[in-house]
Amino acid sequence: xxxxxxxxxxxxxxxxxxxxxxxxxxxxxxxxxxxxxxxxxxxxxxxxxxxxxxxxxxxxxxxxxxxxxxxxxxxxxxxxxxxxxxxxxxxxxxxxxxxxxxxxxxxxxxxxxxxxxxxxxxxxxxxxxxxxxxxxxxxxxxxxxxxxxxxxxxxxxxxxxxxxxxxxxxxxxxxxxxxxxxxxxxxxxxxxxxxxxxxxxxxxxxxxxxxxxxxxxxxxxxxxxxxxxxxxxxxxxxxxxxxxxxxxxxxxxxxxxxxxxxxxxxxxxxxxxxxxxxxxxxxxxxxxxxxxxxxxxxxxxxxxxxxxxxxxxxxxxxxxxxxxxxxxxxxxxxxxxxxxxxxxxxxxxxxxxxxxxxxxxxxxxxxxxxxxxxxxxxxxxxxxxxxxxxxxxxxxxxxxxxxxxxxxxxxxxxxxxxxxxxxxxxxxx
Amino acid sequence: xxxxxxxxxxxxxxxxxxxxxxxxxxxxxxxxxxxxxxxxxxxxxxxxxxxxxxxxxxxxxxxxxxxxxxxxxxxxxxxxxxxxxxxxxxxxxxxxxxxxxxxxxxxxxxxxxxxxxxxxxxxxxxxxxxxxxxxxxxxxxxxxxxxxxxxxxxxxxxxxxxxxxxxxxxxxxxxxxxxxxxxxxxxxxxxxxxxxxxxxxxxxxxxxxxxxxxxxxxxxxxxxxxxxxxxxxxxxxxxxxxxxxxxxxxxxxxxxxxxxxxxxxxxxxxxxxxxxxxxxxxxxxxxxxxxxxxxxxxxxxxxxxxxxxxxxxxxxxxxxxxxxxxxxxxxxxxxxxxxxxxxxxxxxxxxxxxxxxxxxxxxxxxxxxxxxxxxxxxxxxxxxxxxxxxxxxxxxxxxxxxxxxxxxxxxxxxxxxxxxxxxxxxxxx
Numbered sequence: 001x002x003x004x005x006x007x008x009x010x011x012x013x014x015x016x017x018x019x020x021x022x023x024x025x026x027x028x029x030x031x032x033x034x035x036x037x038x039x040x041x042x043x044x045x046x047x048x049x050x051x052x053x054x055x056x057x058x059x060x061x062x063x064x065x066x067x068x069x070x071x072x073x074x075x076x077x078x079x080x081x082x083x084x085x086x087x088x089x090x091x092x093x094x095x096x097x098x099x100x101x102x103x104x105x106x107x108x109x110x111x112x113x114x115x116x117x118x119x120x121x122x123x124x125x126x127x128x129x130x131x132x133x134x135x136x137x138x139x140x141x142x143x144x145x146x147x148x149x150x151x152x153x154x155x156x157x158x159x160x161x162x163x164x165x166x167x168x169x170x171x172x173x174x175x176x177x178x179x180x181x182x183x184x185x186x187x188x189x190x191x192x193x194x195x196x197x198x199x200x201x202x203x204x205x206x207x208x209x210x211x212x213x214x215x216x217x218x219x220x221x222x223x224x225x226x227x228x229x230x231x232x233x234x235x236x237x238x239x240x241x242x243x244x245x246x247x248x249x250x251x252x253x254x255x256x257x258x259x260x261x262x263x264x265x266x267x268x269x270x271x272x273x274x275x276x277x278x279x280x281x282x283x284x285x286x287x288x289x290x291x292x293x294x295x296x297x298x299x300x301x302x303x304x305x306x307x308x309x310x311x312x313x314x315x316x317x318x319x320x321x322x323x324x325x326x327x328x329x330x331x332x333x334x335x336x337x338x339x340x341x342x343x344x345x346x347x348x349x350x351x352x353x354x355x356x357x358x359x360x361x362x363x364x365x366x367x368x369x370x371x372x373x374x375x376x377x378x379x380x381x382x383x384x385x386x387x388x389x390x391x392x393x394x395x396x397x398x399x400x401x402x403x404x405x406x407x408x409x410x411x412x413x414x415x416x417x418x419x420x421x422x423x424x425x426x427x428x429x
Numbered sequence: 430x431x432x433x434x435x436x437x438x439x440x441x442x443x444x445x446x447x448x449x450x451x452x453x454x455x456x457x458x459x460x461x462x463x464x465x466x467x468x469x470x471x472x473x474x475x476x477x478x479x480x481x482x483x484x485x486x487x488x489x490x491x492x493x494x495x496x497x498x499x500x501x502x503x504x505x506x507x508x509x510x511x512x513x514x515x516x517x518x519x520x521x522x523x524x525x526x527x528x529x530x531x532x533x534x535x536x537x538x539x540x541x542x543x544x545x546x547x548x549x550x551x552x553x554x555x556x557x558x559x560x561x562x563x564x565x566x567x568x569x570x571x572x573x574x575x576x577x578x579x580x581x582x583x584x585x586x587x588x589x590x591x592x593x594x595x596x597x598x599x600x601x602x603x604x605x606x607x608x609x610x611x612x613x614x615x616x617x618x619x620x621x622x623x624x625x626x627x628x629x630x631x632x633x634x635x636x637x638x639x640x641x642x643x644x645x646x647x648x649x650x651x652x653x654x655x656x657x658x659x660x661x662x663x664x665x666x667x668x669x670x671x672x673x674x675x676x677x678x679x680x681x682x683x684x685x686x687x688x689x690x691x692x693x694x695x696x697x698x699x700x701x702x703x704x705x706x707x708x709x710x711x712x713x714x715x716x717x718x719x720x721x722x723x724x725x726x727x728x729x730x731x732x733x734x735x736x737x738x739x740x741x742x743x744x745x746x747x748x749x750x751x752x753x754x755x756x757x758x759x760x761x762x763x764x765x766x767x768x769x770x771x772x773x774x775x776x777x778x779x780x781x782x783x784x785x786x787x788x789x790x791x792x793x794x795x796x797x798x799x800x801x802x803x804x805x806x807x808x809x810x811x812x813x814x815x816x817x818x819x820x821x822x823x824x825x826x827x828x829x830x831x832x833x834x835x836x837x838x839x840x841x842x843x844x845x846x847x848x849x850x851x852x853x854x855x856x857x858x
Contacts, residue, residue, distance in 0.1 A: 003658060005577075020658045022624065022819055040577070040626040063819040094792055094817040118815045121623035130625075134580040138570070148434075148469070151563040153650045153830070155849045156585070156633050157598075157609075159856045169586075170601045171609065174639065174853050180586075180600065187849065190858075194550035195451065196559075197469040203632065204585050210603065221582045229432060229449045361520055382858040386547045388523040390451055390492040401582070420584045420616065424603050427588045429619075429811040 001067060007041035009070050009080055017070050017082065019044065020090070022122065023062045024102050026055075035084075037066060038124070042257075045073070046082040053087050060102060061122070063091035110413060117420060117429050128258035130419060132251055133405045137202055139250030140223045140399070143243050149198040149225060154187035156204060160379060162186055162330070169208045169218075180206035183398065185332070186383040188226035189359055193391045197228040202401070212424055214413040215300065215351060217402060219422040226396030233334075233342040233358040236395045237275070237320055240346065240354065244318070245269045251408075264409055267317040273346075274310050275320040281306050296328040304350035321345045324357075331373040332366065334358040334395070342395070349407040356397025363387040430496060436470035438499050438509055447496045448473065448511065449519070451551065452489055453531050464513075466495060467553070471686075474502070475511040482516050489531060490551070492520035539842060546849060546858055557687035559848060561680055562834045566631055568679030569652045569828070572672050578627040578654060583616035585633060589808060591615055591759070598637045598647075609635035612827065614761070615812040617655035618788055622820045626657040631830070641853050643842040644729065644780060646831060648851040655825030662763070662771040662787040665824045666704070666749055669775065669783065673747070674698045680837075693838055696746040702775075703739050704749040710735050725757040733779035750774045753786075760802040761795065763787040763824070771824070778836040785826025792816040 001018040009017055021039035028034070033048035033055050046066055048055055058064070065088045073081040098116045099108060101123040106113070113120045121127050141151065158181045161168045168179040184201050191199040205222040225243075230236065252259065252266045259266065276284070281298065285291040289305050298306060298321070310319040323340040326333070334342040334357065343357030360366040366387055370377045377384055405417035415421040420429055430447040438446055450468035457463070462477035462484050475495055477484055487493070494517045502510040527545045528537060530552040535542070542549045550556050570580065587610045590597045597608040613630050620628040634651040654672075659665065681688065681695045688695065705713070710727065714720040718734050727735060727750070739748040752769040755762070763771040763786065772786025789795040795816055799806045806813055834846035844850040849858060 020821065038624070040624060061819040063821045091790055091819050091821060093819050097818060118619045118623045119818055121620075121625075127624050130581065131579055133582075137580060137582075138574065141567070141570070145567065150560055151566060152559065153562075153566075153633070153848060155648055155851055157635070157648050157851050157856070172599045172601075173856060174637075176856060178856055190547045191550075191848075194547045195467070195469060195556050196550075204582070206586070208603075219584055219586050363523055389526060389548055390490040390520050390522050392449065392492045392520060419582060419620075422584055422586050427586070427602060427605060427607055 005041040006037070006039045006044045009044060009082070013070055013072065013080070015070060016067060016085070018065065018067045019046075019082065020065050021063070023058060023060055023064060026058065026060060037064065037082075038122075042078070043124070044078060044080055044082060045076045046084050046087075048084040048087065053084050055087060057089055057092065058087075059093040061093050061097060061119075062089050064088060065090055110415060114415060114421060114426065115429075125261055128255070128261050129405065129409060129417060131258050132255050132262075132264075132409065133401060133417060135251045135254050136247050136404060136408075137221075137223065137401060138254075139247035140202065140243065141200070142250065143246040144198075144200045144225060147198065147239070149200045149227070150191075150196045152184075152188065152191050152196070152199045152201050153203065154181075154184045154191070154201060156181045156206070160382075167208045169206050182207055183222060184224050185330075186380075188224055188396060189332070189391075189394065190383065190386050192226050192228040192394045192396075193386050193389075197392070198225075199227075200225040210424055213300075214415075215403070217414060217418060217421055217423060220403075220418070221401035223399040223401055224396065225398075226394060228392040228394040230358065230393055230395050233322070233344055233356065233395055236356050236358070236397055237273070237322075237344055237346075240356065240397055240399075241269060241273050248408075262409055267349075267408075269318060270314070270316050273318045273320055274314045274316050275322055275344075276306070276310075277323045278321045278325070278345075279323065281321050284309065296325045298347075298352075300351075303347050303352055307347055307350040310347075317349050319347050321347060326372075329357070331369045331375055332359045334360050335369070346397075346399075348404065349410075351403055351407050353403045353407060354397050354399050356395065358393070358395035361387065361391045361393050363391075434470040435466070435468045435473045438473060438511070442499055442501065442509070444499060445496060445514070446499050446511065447494065448475075449494050450492070452487060452491045452493060455484075455487065455489060466493065466511075467551075471507070472553070473507060473509055473511060474505045475513050475516075477513040477516065482513050484516060486518055486521065487516075488522040490522050490526060490548075491518050493517060494519055539844060543844060543850060543855065544858075554690055557684070557690050558834065558838060558846060560687050561684050561691075561693075561838065562830060562846060564680045564683050565676050565834060565837075566650075566652065566830060567683075568676035569631065569672065570629070571679065572675040573627075573629045573654060576627065576668070578629045578656070579620075579625045581613075581617065581620050581625070581628045581630050582632065583610075583613045583620070583630060585610045585635070589811075596637045598635050611636055612651060613653050614759075615809075617653055617825060618761070618820075618823065619812065619815050621655050621657040621823045621825075622815050622818075626821070627655075629654040639853055642729075643844075644832070646843060646847060646850055646852060649832075649847070650830035652828040652830055653825065654827075655823060657821035657823040659787065659822055659824050662751070662773055662785065662824055665785050665787070665826055666702070666751075666773055666775075669785070669826055669828075670698060670702050677837075691838055696778075696837075698747060699743070699745050702747045702749055703743045703745050704751055704773075705735070705739075706752045707750045707754070707774075708752065710750050713738065725754045727776075727781075729780075732776050732781055736776055736779040739776075746778050748776050750776060755801075758786070760798045760804055761788045763789050764798070775826075775828075777833065778839075780832055780836050782832045782836060783826050783828050785824065787822070787824035790816065790820045790822050792820075 024038040025036040068082040068084040346354035453467040454465040497513040775783035
């Protein structure tokens with residue numbers, strides 16, 4: 001008999017079906033066993049007459065194959081129950097579960113949860129997080145493909161850092177020393193210049209930052225895009241507005257049950273996401289919240305407060321901060337009037353999820369700007385030389401996949417939205 | 430005036446249009462300049478009266494903005510030409526191009542091409558390769574999402590290797606030593622057991638193999654999938670057959686002009702891809718081609734010959750080889766009768782592009798098999814412990830993205846299908 005997914009039983013009512021899954025809950029009243037069985041699509045109640053069907057050895061999380069008749073039962077959550085004819089334990093549970101996972105909400109310390117990540121993911125609410133994350137990534141790809149972008153896969157083992165050599169993980173590469181890429185920045189720009197004009201990449205990036213915060217990971221998934229023939233950074237911001245709208249709609253469409261389980265509402269993106277110059281935001285934080293001593297960037301508290309302000313004033317969960325100072329932006333950032341740049345951050349519910357902007361496309365200007373930033377142009381030869389041969393005006397951005405997931409779902413720590421986080425103290429599982 | 434893509438000019442015939450792109454060819458007859466201008470969508474001829482429009486300083490590959498009237502001209506390849514009113518050089522070319530890229534076919538040494546990769550990619554034929562590669566990856570994702578798979582992103586910085594510690598790149602991870610993942614094997618299996626049942630990942634993997642061959646890369650893109658509740662490895666092979674059919678159809682549908690440019694025909698996948706036991710294939714190579722001394726696997730010549738045989742006999746570009754010996758397969762491979770395993774390779778036009786099979790799902794069997802393979806189960810604690818808590822029967826496969834691209838397009842060296850190859854001698858660009 002062919003397996004039926006639990007979500008599909010409703011199409012086989014009154015018939016004998018075979019299901020496969022994990023034992024989610026066991027309750028026994030007299031000789032009748034009530035089992036909840038869980039597969040990737042849902043949970044169903046199975047009723048066993050233990051005089052006829054053996055359930056000895058059955059434990060929570062045993063992997064089973066069950067056949068039985070599907071009948072309507074209005075007292076069940078799903079309105080369906082299976083009257084079990086056969087039950088086989090395909091894969092037994094050998095030890096007590098390290099964490100209790102079969103409750104609706106898991107009130108458990110994050111470290112313990114991450115130490116037992118694989119088992120923890122069986123909890124439907126935790127499981128749902130990464131289905132939503134996958135949908136965010138798919139929405140990102142789909143929208144950009146529709147807009148004429150080409151997906152690229154660029155090296156993560158690199159000879160030089162994009163930001164001038166700090167925070168790099170070192171790799172022993174045969175008899176050489178190499179590094180793990182901090183971002184696909186140079187490659188995505190070069191691919192614009194290679195004639196693709198519009199490119200995106202979804203891939204891991206690496207930051208050897210030793211601080212251990214709720215917002216940082218040493219390995220994370222960066223959703224990058226870069227596009228040529230732009231007028232200015234505002235085109236990139238407009239593209240991101242449409243992109244986010246698409247991504248969120250895609251999640252809403254494909255993850256309705258996961259969103260319901262997590263009690264999450266998809267935020268509405270206004271026709272135009274509010275924009276503030278960084279300098280205005282800093283001033284505003286001073287006058288509105290008495291926050292002082294910010295220079296050239298917001299701190300985490302500043303990001304939270306500016307989001308609060310924007311939410312109250314414009315009812316938007318997103319805000320663009322623009323015109324970051326040259327001193328705080330990498331050497332490839334297009335300078336603007338006086339000390340500013342054509343760059344922006346996007347803050348979502350109190351956390352920066354995107355940095356982007358227009359890049360320098362003229363060879364001499366880029367070379368000069370490297371020197372201004374205290375960098376040696378000779379060290380960026382491979383990247384810089386491409387600008388000698390006709391580079392269009394261009395710009396782009398990156399969205400942190402774990403961060404946008406965490407903010408969408410209201411998590412306090414980005415690790416909750418990371419399958420297997422890597423930080424200074426965490427290298428396993 | 431809004432930019433019009435070259436492929437869209439046909440919708441603006443007789444009108445003034447603005448295009449942006451690179452100068453692909455320059456020819457001057459008297460006072461008339463004939464320019465070919467290239468953007469991401471195609472090439473168009475632009476005619477300039479140099480008495481009226483200045484073209485001084487214009488070189489091959491200059492980035493330009495041109496406005497002019499689009500008219501029909503049957504003598505042009507595309508039937509369209511632009512009569513230039515204005516021409517601005519947006520980004521000049523500073524030096525002679527390092528390689529000549531504006532010929533239809535580039536007769537150039539692969540090393541030289543890879544040293545000048547970004548400029549080389551502007552050649553339309555080379556450019557097309559990576560649009561096709563992107564489509565292969567998208568086809569892979571789309572099909573699997575339709576089949577209920579969840580995309581996952583698993584760590585590439587790992588504490589242990591999947592194959593027992595050989596061929597690993599070492600990363601200095603704060604005060605610890607870590608490795609670059611050789612494959613997402615353990616993680617994808619664990620994610621099946623985490624309740625997702627069906628998962629896929631498209632990401633980089635790393636092999637510190639020092640041999641320098643046409644078929645190997647030290648960093649490549651692995652398209653992995655893993656699925657639970659299977660009967661045997663043949664289910665995985667059937668899924669791969671459908672998957673490849675979808676991927677190739679997707680490429681056919683979305684990359685028609687690229688395929689035409691590369692003179693490539695999409696192979697037809699038969700209703701069932703021919704299958705041979707590895708032992709039968711080895712015997713056959715002996716009797717048909719006098720090839721001896723193969724043990725437990727084919728060598729590169731063997732893969733070419735068995736493909737030739739299958740192509741002649743069954744008109745298939747693909748062949749599954751099955752039942753690889755236990756001694757040649759990793760410890761997680763499900764053993765079959767006597768010395769064989771429930772595993773397979775897929776050979777495409779003479780090159781192995783997939784390894785797959787059923788995995789062991791019972792804790793004791795896996796632990797015992799580690800010992801049989803000379804491995805210490807304690808070193809695989811994180812992976813192994815998951816099998817104590819109910820792991821469904823499962824299996825999966827991986828397809829090398831660069832390899833399938835190379836074989837589809839008839840390349841001799843997998844580097845031709847790699848954007849920025851990493852090998853023992855190549856760490857830049």
